[in-house]
Amino acid sequence: MxxxxxxxxxxxxxxxxxxxxxxxxxxxxxxxxxxxxxxxxxREFFTKKQFMLEQPSLKALIDISNHPTLASRLSEVVISTHVLPPDPEIVTSTGKAMYDAGYVSHDVLMATGQALYMLSTAFSNLPNLRTVGLRDYNGLGRYRDGPWATWKSWGWSFGWDGLATYDSNDRIGQRALMIMPPEPILPLLFYALGHAKVLPESIHVFLRKRAKLTQQSFNILDGYLGEKIGPVLGNMKDLMLAIGSERTGYSSLITALPTKPGISTNAPLSRLLQCTPKLETLRLNFEQGQPAYSGFLNWLGSSACNTQILSSGPVAGPVSLPRLTALELGMVTVSSAALFNVLTKFNLVSFSLWKVQLHASSASEPEDCWQALLQDLTAALRDNTCLKSVLIGYPSQLHCGRSDIEQICYFKPVGAGDEDTSGMKSEAKHHAGPGTMMGDWLDELSKRTYVPPVDDDSDSDGRLWDVDEELEESDDDNGDGDDHDDNDEVDETDE
The missing domain is CATH 1.20.1280 (Monooxygenase)
Incomplete structure (x- = not known):
């Protein structure tokens, strides 16, 4: 045959x-x-594609968007922070290839606005575009090419085949691409969508490197194209962001956000969220070791407008987010009161807390912040029938007497005695089935929380000697880890 x-x-x-x-x-x-x-x-290769802000890569995106069949298949476009490297050996090959093809460099592409125009052109030709993403890594899961093969950006090897060291069969070795800061890329994506009048349902930002989004990344509602952003935000259902501290030369998002409950400012991120009435899922990954993010969560959980005038401008009112059903917070230090207000303000179906560090709102609060928070949530959500799914991973707290000590919170196994500390875990999750109440599980979980007592033997950075360092140094950065991202590539987990 x-x-x-x-x-x-x-x-x-x-x-x-x-x-x-x-x-x-x-x-x-x-x-x-x-x-x-x-x-x-x-379905495998064109449902989702990753591109660089380089002309050869964006040209391929435009070609796909003009294809009579593939254009309708592409529903997710990911823009990488990778750019072609300036290494002398590689630049000769890449530069010649770009020159021969009539392409411009990354700097010219960005400075002249060609990147915005090319993205806008491609977006306008994709009838089923649902998600636009931003990331700084290549995802695993390209199984047909071997266990170590990754889904790299289209055009990552442009000009590389001219190198004497190029080996097309080397699936493991990767070209040493440079990484540009993600800060200006998110506004570029929003402006391109607004200019193209395309309204995707989701914006997903997954950043694993040190550089994260800053206040400037969300300052998109003003300026020449600001009015075009409104419809894009107004149609958004899923928003996932990775937020860091400001880079040198910019005013701090942290200082622009107050720490007192009920006060909200016109900081860019606050203004952006106020323009998302259809938002259903919100994921905010912050940067560990930045305790002042508690001020933003105070604003997010506030329910009454404060008319105080701050140096950053008139106070913005609270955000309602009437359709929000899923909230995910990670890598943030926050007061127990602020987190409680956020979790009880919205009519949530699920919430996830990953590597969240609590600190007491006042000296009178109990020493076990997590147990107290879970008990408060139990009382507040006792009759709540909407909440069905909860995940709490790697929780910790700042010691009420010594703020330089981080105490790791553990969860005892079900049925463990008061003095039994064997088999404890740093992750707890539950899905309430039919006829069950999440409040009952939260109450039961509060009784299983355990925080090791503080003694005088602590190491130089303030962490307790008896803390399990493997748990503390887990590679899962909430939301950016494989366990918590949605499927980021066709037929795979986390691209």
Whole structure:
């Protein structure tokens, strides 16, 4: 029997064992084989694609958007912070390839506005664009090319084949791309969407490197294109952000946000959230070791407008977010009172707290902040039938007497005695089934919390000697880890 005579299911099965290069050759063997495997091929490679802010990469995005079939397949576009490297050996090859193709460099692309125009052109041609993302890493999961192969940005190897050291079979080695700050990329994406009059449902920002979004990244409602952003924000359902401290030369988002409950400012992030009435999912990953983010959460959980005038401008009213059902917070130090207000203000179906560090709102609060918070949530949510899913991972607190000591909170196994500390874990999650109440589980969880007592033996950075360092140094950065991201690539987890 000839290959083309095989049933379609067998041809598809054969295709799953081929590398990407071999799959390309397989598609070229006959029109029949191409027709059989095209849907599977398009679903794997063109449902979601990652691109760089380089002209060869954005040109490929435009070409895909102009394709009569693939344009409708592409529902998620991810922009990487990677840019082509300036290494002398590589720049010669890349520079010549760009010159021969009539392309401009990254700096010219950004400075002249060509990046905005190219993104806008591509977005306007994608009828089913649902998600626009920003990330600073290449995702795993390219299984057909080996266990270590990743989903790299389109165009990452541009000009590389001219190098004497280039090996097309080296699936593990990766080109040393540079990483640009993500700060200006998010505004660029919003302006391109606004200019194209495209309204995606989701904006996903996953950043694993040191650089995060800053206040300037959210200052998008003013300026020449500011009025075009409103419809984009107004249609958004999912917003996931990775927020860090300000870089040198910029005013601090932290200082612009007050620490007293009930006070809110016109800081850019606050203004942005006030323009998202359809928001259903909000994920905010902050930067560990920045305790003043508590001020922003005070504003997020506030319910009454304060008319105080601050140096940053008139006070903005509280945000309602009437459709918000899922809230995820990570890597933040916050007062127990502020976190309680946030979790009880919205009619949540689920919430996730990852590496959240509590500190007491006053000296009169109990020493075990997490136990007290869970008990307060139990009382507040006792009759709540909406909340169905809760995740609390790697919680900690600042010691009420010594703020330089971080105490790790553990959860005892169900049924453990008061003095039994064996089998404790740093993660607790629960999904309430039919006829069950989340308040009952929160009450039971509060009785299982355990914070090791403080003694005089602490190390130089204030952490207790008996803290499990493996848990503390976990590679999962809330939301950016594989356990907490949505599927970021077709047929894989976290791209």
């Amino acid at each position: 000839a290959l083309v005579d095989l049933p379609p299911e067998l041809l598809l099965r054969v295709a799953t064992f081929l590398t990407t290069s071999e799959l390309g050759h397989f598609r070229l063997t006959s029109k029949h084989i191409e027709e059989v495997i095209f849907d599977s091929f398009a």
